[in-house]
Amino acid sequence: MEKSYYAVIFTSKRTEGDKGYAHMANKMEELARQQAGFLGIESAQGESNITVSYWESLEAIKSWKGNTAHLYTQEKGKQDWYSWFKVRICKVEREYEFFKD
């Protein structure tokens, strides 16, 4: 049996202006990559921005959520960077991948 894993879907709308956001986003991605149980991350921009990170377990997600630097960033995000966001913690139940020959 395949080992199951988790996805955190973070969808957001930004406030106006950068206000240190781009710098923070890079730092946080760097930091996330160093966490135990981190599997990957993908980001894209649109009407809402979407970032999906992948994790081995709910414990790994919880531990990243409680990371000190990340906690500070979460507060700053609410104050300065986001007008709206939604976090969904999901169990990946099935997957299918296609590669062009």
Place this chain on the structure above:
Amino acid sequence: MEKSYYAVIFTSKRTEGDKGYAHMANKMEELARQQAGFLGIESAQGESNITVSYWESLEAIKSWKGNTAHLYTQEKGKQDWYSWFKVRICKVEREYEFFKD
């Protein structure tokens, strides 16, 4: 208890050129919105493109996957539009939403 629901995370890399892709993408989104059990859809562009659609049940996802027009589009996608894609079917276990005052 909250009713659980499902997310389909579709990440993809496009081939060169439009080749009818934009027209198809709009049509498919329109069609998805009409399916039973459809809850919402979000798309964003980046190094990989990310589209997340939300559904009431696995049955609703299966039924959309088997929709005749969608089946045709899935084949066309493999032939013409995508160099790579990955589909992940996920159960949303927890969610949190933030609105700026």
